Amino acid sequence: MEKHWWQEVVVYQIYPRSFKDSNGDGIGDIGGIIEKLDYLKKLGIGAIWLSPVYASPNDDNGYDISDYEAIMAEFGTMEDMERLITEAKKRSIKIVMDLVVNHTSDEHQWFLEAKKGKENTYRDYYIWADPKADGSAPNELGSTFSGSAWEFDEASGQYYLHLFSKKQPDLNWANEKVRQAVYDMMNFWIEKGIGGFRMDVIDLIGKVPEKMITGNGAKLHDYLQEMNKATFGKHDLLTVGETWGATPEIAKLYSNPKRQELSMVFQFEHVALDEQPQKSKWDLRPLAVAQLKEVFAKWQTELGDEGWNSLFWNNHDLPRIISRWGDEKNYRVKSGKLLAILLHLLKGTPYIYQGEEIGMTNHLVSAIEEVDDIESINMYHERLAQGYKPAEIINAINVKGRDNARTPMQWDDSQHAGFTTGTPWLRVNENYPKINVTQALADKDSLFYTYQKLIQLRKDNPLVVWGDFHLLKTAPEVFAYTRSFKEKTWLVVTNFASEANEFHYDGAIKELILSNGPTPSQLEKVVLMPWDAFVVEVVKS
Numbered sequence: 139m140e141k142h143w144w145q146e147v148v149v150y151q152i153y154p155r156s157f158k159d160s161n162g163d164g165i166g167d168i169g170g171i172i173e174k175l176d177y178l179k180k181l182g183i184g185a186i187w188l189s190p191v192y193a194s195p196n197d198d199n200g201y202d203i204s205d206y207e208a209i210m211a212e213f214g215t216m217e218d219m220e221r222l223i224t225e226a227k228k229r230s231i232k233i234v235m236d237l238v239v240n241h242t243s244d245e246h247q248w249f250l251e252a253k254k255g256k257e258n259t260y261r262d263y264y265i266w267a268d269p270k271a272d273g274s275a276p277n278e279l280g281s282t283f284s285g286s287a288w289e290f291d292e293a294s295g296q297y298y299l300h301l302f303s304k305k306q307p308d309l310n311w312a313n314e315k316v317r318q319a320v321y322d323m324m325n326f327w328i329e330k331g332i333g334g335f336r337m338d339v340i341d342l343i344g345k346v347p348e349k350m351i352t353g354n355g356a357k358l359h360d361y362l363q364e365m366n367k368a369t370f371g372k373h374d375l376l377t378v379g380e381t382w383g384a385t386p387e388i389a390k391l392y393s394n395p396k397r398q399e400l401s402m403v404f405q406f407e408h409v410a411l412d413e414q415p416q417k418s419k420w421d422l423r424p425l426a427v428a429q430l431k432e433v434f435a436k437w438q439t440e441l442g443d444e445g446w447n448s449l450f451w452n453n454h455d456l457p458r459i460i461s462r463w464g465d466e467k468n469y470r471v472k473s474g475k476l477l478a479i480l481l482h483l484l485k486g487t488p489y490i491y492q493g494e495e496i497g498m499t500n501h502l503v504s505a506i507e508e509v510d511d512i513e514s515i516n517m518y519h520e521r522l523a524q525g526y527k528p529a530e531i532i533n534a535i536n537v538k539g540r541d542n543a544r545t546p547m548q549w550d551d552s553q554h555a556g557f558t559t560g561t562p563w564l565r566v567n568e569n570y571p572k573i574n575v576t577q578a579l580a581d582k583d584s585l586f587y588t589y590q591k592l593i594q595l596r597k598d599n600p601l602v603v604w605g606d607f608h609l610l611k612t613a614p615e616v617f618a619y620t621r622s623f624k625e626k627t628w629l630v631v632t633n634f635a636s637e638a639n640e641f642h643y644d645g646a647i648k649e650l651i652l653s654n655g656p657t658p659s660q661l662e663k664v665v666l667m668p669w670d671a672f673v674v675e676v677v678k679s
Contacts, residue, residue: 144334144376144401145446146603147184147384147600148482148593149234149489153197153454154213156193157492159558166546168222177575180588181495182593185376187234187336189454195245197305198512199544201236201338206323225332231608232333234376238318240342241306248319249307256294263316264307265299265347265437266291267588279347284516287347301339303512311343311361328369334376336401340619341381353383355667359391362399371398376487378448379403386440393445402446403486408433409456412463420517420534425463427634428614435619438485438607444576447486451477452494454580456572457542461500465636469669470497475588475654476671480632482619483673484591486608492547495589496578500542501567503532510564514539550576567577591652601626613639620676628674633666641666649675 152305158170168191178186179602182450190200193208200210209219223233250466251260275288276297281304288297289304291429299308300320309316324335345351345356362379370377377400379392384405392400411429414421437447445490451459460466464473473498482488506518506528514535521531536542541564548570549556555570567573578586596602612618615635621628628651633639643661650657658664661676 140395142374142376142401144185144487145617146596147487148182149185149187149376149487150178150181150183150488151453153187153189153492153544155189155563156544156557158549160545160564161562162559163212164558164560164562165212168172168209168218172218172222172297174661175225175229175231178231180590181490181492181630182590182597183231185232185234185333187378188236190236190238192238195305197244197303198461199236202241202245202303202306204243204245205247207326209565220330222328226251227331232376234334234336234378235327235332236338237324237335237340238338239309240339241300241302241308244305244307252292252298252307253291254615256296262313263310263319265310265345266294266296267299267348268296275378277347277350278351279350280379282512284520299341299507301345301352308345309343312357316621317361317364318368321365324365324369327475328373328375332375334370334378334401337379338376340379340400341383353381353421353524354388359397361652362392363397366398366400375401377401378487382406386437386445389437389441390444396537402448403474404448404450404453407437418517419538420521420531422534422537426614427617430634431609431617434484434617435609438609438619447484448489448539449481449484449486450489450491451481452491453489453542454491454543455540456491457538458500460497461542462537463634465669466499470499470637471585472669474585476632476634476669478585478588478592479630479652479654479671479673480634482589482596483602483621483630484619485603485605485621486591489587491504491543495586496544496548497573497585498545498548499567499569499573500536501565503539503541504537505532506535508565509535509539509541511540511544514541548574550574588652588654601628610643612641615639616641619645624669627676627678628673630671630673631659631664631666632671633669636668639666640664644677645676647674648677651675 155166157166158174159166160169191209191213192203193205193210194200194203209216226233248260248263251258252264275286279287281287283303287301290297300306341353344355346355379400381403384403389403392403412425413419414423459477460474519529545567546557546562551571554562555566578584601621601623605623608620610618616639617634618631642665651673655670657672
């Protein structure tokens with residue numbers, strides 16, 4: 139496999155609205171990101187995935203774009219954006235833009251034109267369909283944000299498709315002009331010196347709505363190969379696709395270097411393990427660690443050299459991992475270190491979501507009025523109508539709602555956690571006096587330094603990047619594996635539980651690499667305390 143820079147770095151995701159406010163209006167901005175680049179350099183990351191900063195009416199927090207070649211006024215100007223790219227580059231950090239091209243905002247110029255009538259040049263930039271004989275929607279396709287995916291347009295008597303909010307009409311990728319316009323826009327950003335693209339719901343662009351096909355449509359990979367050729371294929375850029383329905387076989391179609399599509403995909407199989415099968419993300423069940431091991435091992439081994447893994451616990455759509463699968467109450471820092479060690483020593487490119495490196499947690503609410511996220515609000519009203527109890531729905535939002543990830547970054551113990559001098563757009567988590575960057579940097583044993591060490595280990599050891607993965611047979615809650623490269627083998631052992639467990643390994647410790655507590659002197663019979671994690675170089679006996 140040809141080597142690329144993006145295989146050797148760790149990527150840090152910034153949700154700009156919540157990262158750092160530089161002008162006191164309560165909203166994070168590009169100036170705030172520039173202020174904190176030295177902090178990110180200290181952490182050691184090599185790229186920033188920037189959630190959307192384009193012009194947007196903000197119906198879905200920037201994922202509804204009204205102008206791809208302009209910056210949202212709340213975040214700054216194009217000059218600020220150019221300065222961010224330049225300043226990040228000085229610190230050997232690349233900026234990866236969020237590419238949202240499955241849909242636009244209904245306030246995008248293309249859609250404003252398309253609504254003018256069936257004869258308009260831009261009509262075919264979107265997906266329109268006639269009503270059924272009784273005037274109802276063309277078919278049963280549903281929106282991710284609840285309700286029908288079809289919205290009636292009075293003026294033309296047709297429906298338009300929106301797989302997300304009705305203010306996010308879907309682009310018609312079957313139209314060559316749409317594709318060309320997207321490629322021109324991508325090249326606009328590539329010329330500004332960005333390091334690549336994270337591609338929002340990219341598996342939906344090949345949709346065939348009349349056949350009820352949304353993900354992985356027949357033309358999807360033709361479009362991606364065409365995109366590669368027309369844009370980033372000429373450069374060494376990181377491209378990662380958000381693909382909710384991907385299996386290892388599907389992932390290879392995207393990321394096998396021979397196919398000339400993307401660098402890697404985000405797959406979400408592990409993310410669904412605390413959901414009831416065939417139900418929604420809001421229908422909860424406890425995580426079975428044995429299943430988590432199985433899913434990770436499958437992705438580690440089956441991609442082989444025909445693809446590349448992206449590794450993540452958190453993003454702007456997912457709850458905080460320590461609250462979700464760690465032990466926030468009794469072992470917040472220790473379980474946080476275990477989760478970091480477990481993930482970052484797998485094969486693939488790791489992603490850290492802002493605040494993960496200091497152990498930020500979910501932010502609980504007691505009423506729907508405290509919720510900002512459109513997905514959670516729509517689900518609340520839908521379930522209320524279905525007869526669910528309010529307390530039950532609020533519990534699901536506290537466990538899985540997207541606001542959990544979006545509360546402002548906790549910089550210090552001053553008012554509003556040092557995020558803003560104004561009123562924050564979303565309430566800061568009350569635990570900020572205890573959990574913040576200043577505190578983490580002052581404590582040499584903090585979670586921050588475990589992340590820093592893991593990033594350095596990746597830079598210093600080809601084994602972390604290129605080594606083979608092997609899952610070990612252990613007790614259900616012990617997640618242990620080896621990574622081997624050339625003559626060297628590392629053993630990674632984690633006790634993914636709040637109870638003690640035993641572990642046995644046939645081999646001797648050559649050197650301690652990293653741990654989150656006491657390290658055993660031998661491997662014959664190890665008693666692992668709750669949330670113990672250690673990494674050692676071993677010699678097979």
